[in-house]
Amino acid sequence: MDGPPTAELGGEAALRERVRAVGRLLVAYSGGVDSALLAVVAAQELGTGAVAVTAVSASLPHSERVAARAFARAHGVSHVEVCTDELDRPEYAANDGDRCYHCKSALLDVLTPLAALSGARIALGTTCDDLGDHRPGQRAAAARGAIAPLVEAGLGKADVRRISAGLGLGTADKPAAACLSSRVAYGEPVTVEVLGRIERAEDAVRALGFAVCRVRSHGDGSVARIEVPAADVPRAADLRRELDAAVRAAGFAFCALDLQGFASGRMNVLLGLPALR
Incomplete structure (x- = not known):
């Protein structure tokens, strides 16, 4: 990351100062809490000098x-x-521990020429909290010269939610999200078919009243492991028949409920790394 440190300005002011200093930005925008805040602040500070770009696959x-x-x-x-x-x-499809590196590389392969044409820098919604997680994509971003204004402003995820709430953004309390590939057990192939199965299953679980959920795919796409927040596990157990029917209808052969409850990065345990809470 380049440019003078701005964290001493504090929170939102530091973020705005850093964005203004860059001048033109392409924001890698997934619609999640972090990238949404960065996209809004960039638009407010830079006007047409900021464009949010969503990768579709x-x-x-x-x-x-x-x-x-x-x-x-x-x-x-x-x-x-x-x-x-x-x-x-x-x-990427091989889905080893560096899958996110190859994902970010694919995104940057598209964004880099766009940034060069417009004279912009590529900005990611990485926060300070992300730096301690297993995120190989950060290596790909650093190698391509992408910047992380939220990190440079010293912002963690709680800061992002607080600032978003102050700006009246609906994403302030949006549940954490991740790409569908993060639901596939490491070492098992990522395919369009498996991702479609996961998406249908998660839509069905949410329709049963679990706004926060993950459907993790194991056994080459035959076993679905449902994660809901720990407080919702008893209710999920009571609805086990409905959940089982919904997940099977999505294309899985077996359905399991994870009794530990939801945590981001639970697949990391397969790499010998801790999940996040």
């Missing part, structure tokens, strides 16, 4: 794509979508 849930579009329109953010080819890359 089978790993992006349709509901997230629709929500990202609507949010950008509502907040006057210039927004474009680009297609990325990560699923066509054997190293």
Whole structure:
């Protein structure tokens, strides 16, 4: 990351100062809490000098794509979508511990020429809290010269939610989200078919009243492991027949409920790394 440190300005002021200092930005925008705040602040500070770019592939849930579009329109953010080819890359589909590196590389392969044409820098919604997680994509971003204004402003995820609430952004209390590929057990192939199965299953679980959930795929796509917040596990157990029927209808052969409850990065345990809470 380049440029003078701005964290001493504190929170939102530091973020705005850093964005203004860059001048033109392409924001990698998934519609999640972090990238949504960055996109809005960039639009407010830079006007037409900021564009939010959403990567579209089978790993992006349709509901997230629709929500990202609507949010950008509502907040006057210039927004474009680009297609990325990560699923066509054997190293990504192999789904080893560096899958996110290959995903970010695919995104940056598309964004880099766009940034060069417009004289912009590529900005990611990485926060300080992300730096301690297993995120190989950060290596790909650093190698391509992408910047992380939220990190440079010293912001963690709680800060992002607090600032978002102060700005009246609906994403302030949006549940954490991740690409559908993060639900596939490491070492098992990522395919369009498996991702579609996961998306259908998660839509069905949410329809049963579990707004926060993950459907993790194991056994080469035959076993679905449902995660809901720990407080919701007893209710999920009571609805086990409905959940089982919904997940099977989505294409899985077996359905299991994780008794530990939801935690981001639970697949990391397969790499010998801790999950996040």
